[in-house]
Amino acid sequence: MKSPSLDPELxxxxxxxxxxxxxxxxxxxxxxxxxTISLQVKxxxxxxxxxxxxxxxxxxxxxxxxxxxxxxxxxxLALNEQAIARVSNQLVAGHVRIGIMEDYGTKIxxxxxxxxxxxFPLVQVDMEIGLTARLMKRLGxxxxxxxxxxxxxxxxxDLICRERAIWAAAATRAVEELDPLPVALSNPxxxxxxxxxxxxxxxxxxxxxxxxxxxLAATEAIVEQGLAITVVKGSxxxxxxxxxxPGRHVPPLPGAEIRLHQAATxxxxxxxxVRHLASRxxxxxxxx
Numbered sequence: 001m002k003s004p005s006l007d008p009e010l011x012x013x014x015x016x017x018x019x020x021x022x023x024x025x026x027x028x029x030x031x032x033x034x035x036t037i038s039l040q041v042k043x044x045x046x047x048x049x050x051x052x053x054x055x056x057x058x059x060x061x062x063x064x065x066x067x068x069x070x071x072x073x074x075x076x077l078a079l080n081e082q083a084i085a086r087v088s089n090q091l092v093a094g095h096v097r098i099g100i101m102e103d104y105g106t107k108i109x110x111x112x113x114x115x116x117x118x119x120f121p122l123v124q125v126d127m128e129i130g131l132t133a134r135l136m137k138r139l140g141x142x143x144x145x146x147x148x149x150x151x152x153x154x155x156x157x158d159l160i161c162r163e164r165a166i167w168a169a170a171a172t173r174a175v176e177e178l179d180p181l182p183v184a185l186s187n188p189x190x191x192x193x194x195x196x197x198x199x200x201x202x203x204x205x206x207x208x209x210x211x212x213x214x215x216l217a218a219t220e221a222i223v224e225q226g227l228a229i230t231v232v233k234g235s236x237x238x239x240x241x242x243x244x245x246p247g248r249h250v251p252p253l254p255g256a257e258i259r260l261h262q263a264a265t266x267x268x269x270x271x272x273x274v275r276h277l278a279s280r281x282x283x284x285x286x287x288x
Contacts, residue, residue, distance in 0.1 A: 006044075013030065020159075025039075052066035074282055078279035078280075093099045096125045098128070100135070102217075105129040107236060112284065116277065116280075139263055141265065147261075148259055151254055157260055160282055164255065165253040172244070173226035183196060183200070183207050195255070211228050262274050
């Protein structure tokens with residue numbers, strides 16, 4: 001039996017629909033008609049002889065087969081782009097400006113930027129760390145791309161991965177049992193700060209704002225000393241800290257998504273580098 005070929009254009013249409021959970025938004029992103037995107041996904045399903053998406057008038061959902069195939073489709077597209085980059089990266093030159101959250105900017109992005117420097121030696125990359133709300137306001141004028149955190153279910157931008165917002169405390173002290181609960185948070189523009197305050201107030205949990213800093217590293221240092229608890233991404237729990245399960249002491253928190261936003265005015269060279277960065281971020285989130 002002859003194996004079906006996997007056209008990158010069909011894979012790309014499927015991936016964008018799967019990430020946006022909308023044929024309309026996928027068509028807008030890919031600059032195609034909705035009918036074209038629908039046809040491309042249908043052709044892919046016919047070649048695979050598998051239903052990847054459930055469609056209704058109200059929503060689009062991934063099937064179990066679609067969820068598994070999405071991982072492979074992303075990897076195939078990433079390899080495709082990497083192969084092109086290997087033969088063309090000497091021709092790619094320019095200046096790429098990236099805005100990113102502190103935890104991703106200090107713990108994940110540096111090694112990916114080293115990979116970009118190797119693949120695209122003529123490209124200059126500038127990076128700035130900040131809060132999502134502030135970075136997003138400067139997308140375009142100040143940044144070619146912003147890697148940002150949003151509430152789960154956000155449609156804008158390209159999905160990189162999903163994150164869990166968790167309560168974190170010192171590994172050696174049960175700070176969560178204190179009353180009122182001491183909490184260390186970032187500035188008012190921080191999404192985690194808003195979620196923490198809203199969740200605590202809604203649950204009726206007595207609390208006090210014990211420490212405020214825009215620096216995640218400084219906040220984690222305070223928490224590690226047992227002076228307060230804070231909210232961090234589940235994949236970013238620092239050594240010396242432990243997660244607190246929601247229950248009697250702390251309320252549950254919403255889910256989060258990491259998404260990449262690209263400025264509409266990006267050049268072809270910048271767009272190629274940003275796509276490569278998005279691909280590597282997804283691979284990193286998958287642990288590869």
